[in-house]
Amino acid sequence: MDTSCESSGRPTHPAGFFADESDLSERFPGHDSIDFPVAVVLPAGGSGERMGLATPKQFCTVFNRPLISYTIQAFERISWIENIVVVVAKESLHLMMDIIHKFCHKKVKVLLGGSSRHRSIFNGLQAFGEMPDGKSLRKPKVVIIHDAVRPFVEEDFLLRITIAAKEQGASGAIRPLVSTVIATTSEGYIDHSLERAKYRASEMPQGFVYDIIYQAYQQCSESDFEFGTECLHLALQYCGTNAKLIEGPPALWKVTYKKDLFAAESVIKDFLSQACVITTVCAESAELAHRFQKSLGARSMQVDVISGSFGNNQPLVSKTWNFIHITANIACLAEISRTVKTLHEAGQALLYPAVLILVHFSVLPHSSLTERMGQLGAIRHLAMEAKHRNILLYAILLNHNENAEQWEETVESASEITTALVKDRNPALAGQLLVA
Numbered sequence: 001m002d003t004s005c006e007s008s009g010r011p012t013h014p015a016g017f018f019a020d021e022s023d024l025s026e027r028f029p030g031h032d033s034i035d036f037p038v039a040v041v042l043p044a045g046g047s048g049e050r051m052g053l054a055t056p057k058q059f060c061t062v063f064n065r066p067l068i069s070y071t072i073q074a075f076e077r078i079s080w081i082e083n084i085v086v087v088v089a090k091e092s093l094h095l096m097m098d099i100i101h102k103f104c105h106k107k108v109k110v111l112l113g114g115s116s117r118h119r120s121i122f123n124g125l126q127a128f129g130e131m132p133d134g135k136s137l138r139k140p141k142v143v144i145i146h147d148a149v150r151p152f153v154e155e156d157f158l159l160r161i162t163i164a165a166k167e168q169g170a171s172g173a174i175r176p177l178v179s180t181v182i183a184t185t186s187e188g189y190i191d192h193s194l195e196r197a198k199y200r201a202s203e204m205p206q207g208f209v210y211d212i213i214y215q216a217y218q219q220c221s222e223s224d225f226e227f228g229t230e231c232l233h234l235a236l237q238y239c240g241t242n243a244k245l246i247e248g249p250p251a252l253w254k255v256t257y258k259k260d261l262f263a264a265e266s267v268i269k270d271f272l273s274q275a276c277v278i279t280t281v282c283a284e285s286a287e288l289a290h291r292f293q294k295s296l297g298a299r300s301m302q303v304d305v306i307s308g309s310f311g312n313n314q315p316l317v318s319k320t321w322n323f324i325h326i327t328a329n330i331a332c333l334a335e336i337s338r339t340v341k342t343l344h345e346a347g348q349a350l351l352y353p354a355v356l357i358l359v360h361f362s363v364l365p366h367s368s369l370t371e372r373m374g375q376l377g378a379i380r381h382l383a384m385e386a387k388h389r390n391i392l393l394y395a396i397l398l399n400h401n402e403n404a405e406q407w408e409e410t411v412e413s414a415s416e417i418t419t420a421l422v423k424d425r426n427p428a429l430a431g432q433l434l435v436a
């Protein structure tokens with residue numbers, strides 16, 4: 001089934017998680033040598049038994065977004081990848097279509113999987129031949145096969161896999177073994193152990209000249225289909241193609257057990273919390289902003305400070321998912337409401353939850369904290385509305401202190417709270433008035 005979704009202002013990917021395309025050609029000169037069609041097959045038809053949850057792991061969510069959506073995004077943002085074929089179980093078909101629509105995924109065709117991973121992959125490969133609906137996709141020169149439950153894959157590694165597949169016929173990601181592999185007897189005793197240095201773990205992505213892997217699957221035995229787990233082996237056994245093996249980064253791991261889901265959430269949290277933008281509206285808030293910038297910088301956060309709202313500054317809005325607004329204006333909720341609208345209209349909270357933090361300080365000596373909390377109480381309602389747009393709105397109140405040391409401590413405390421809110425993105429705290 002084909003899908004399409006027009007969406008305005010899809011966020012670009014920040015540097016750091018995915019390699020920024022601008023530096024690819026420096027890091028990997030082959031970037032502009034993809035002058036042949038490349039497609040991807042994402043097997044996603046499994047049941048995830050080892051995860052031990054009712055929902056198949058590819059549809060388990062991180063920040064209210066299914067794992068498979070992160071994987072699809074990793075490929076759809078790459079300009080030289082023409083088509084993405086996702087292969088799902090029949091009972092997941094509608095859910096998959098909903099995900100594609102909700103997150104405005106592009107270049108995606110959904111096909112039905114089979115009773116085993118190899119059967120699902122073979123079904124996916126047939127998207128490039130004659131299809132019953134007549135909507136076949138252009139046959140790629142190279143096809144990348146990648147488990148849908150490996151969401152963290154970077155463009156420069158995909159480039160290496162693709163070019164190696166074009167040159168060698170097949171290529172695959174490998175990782176060093178973490179544990180030693182031993183052979184066991186039928187009674188459950190050790191028979192012998194393998195010399196770990198001679199072996200590697202076979203991971204994904206893998207790349208193949210399309211005709212090679214397609215012919216290999218056409219020759220597969222029932223046993224291969226039922227019990228096999230290695231596409232590279234099929235290319236070797238049935239087509240005599242010896243895959244080029246390329247050591248990949250640790251982030252290529254396959255989400256298999258529940259611990260892997262927690263690990264995936266931590267990777268995404270870390271990626272989201274690397275940068276923030278601070279907006280200020282007056283000289284006092286600018287002074288405080290620079291104190292924040294220094295303090296957050298010391299917590300490894302990249303901070304941009306701009307005076308006034310960021311308005312239609314799309315590059316700035318699409319650079320991060322964390323926004324801090326510093327003001328002494330007690331009627332500041334209108335400013336916050338405008339910022340929520342800007343972020344929503346820019347699509348910046350479509351794929352990841354955005355964090356918006358109001359930092360309100362009072363320059364009036366002995367201003368009543370209770371009074372300020374009362375005046376800002378409407379933020380709760382604003383936060384509820386923002387949450388429906390995947391924007392988490394928090395507020396931190398500071399009491400300006402004439403005593404320089406105490407003021408420094410207050411700012412440090414506010415920076416610590418800000419860092420925690422950005423890193424954790426806990427929806428339960430949205431709309432709360434926190435006091436530094």
Ligand SMILES: Nc1ccn([C@@H]2O[C@H](COP(=O)(O)OP(=O)(O)OP(=O)(O)O)[C@@H](O)[C@H]2O)c(=O)n1
Nearest residue numbers: 043044045046047048049050115116117120148
């Ligand atoms: N019949 C199958 C079985 C698996 N897969 C996919 O192949 C990838 C890797 O397989 P695996 O980690 O084994 O997934 P599951 O089979 O779902 O996991 P489990 O073995 O724990 O049930 C996953 O994206 C899975 O959805 C598939 O497309 N079709």
Ligand SMILES: O=P(O)(O)OC[C@@H](O)[C@@H](O)[C@@H](O)CO
Nearest residue numbers: 117147202203204229230231
């Ligand atoms: O064996 P499973 O079906 O759990 O997962 C598939 C993995 O084996 C596979 O992704 C890599 O080993 C590379 O072939």
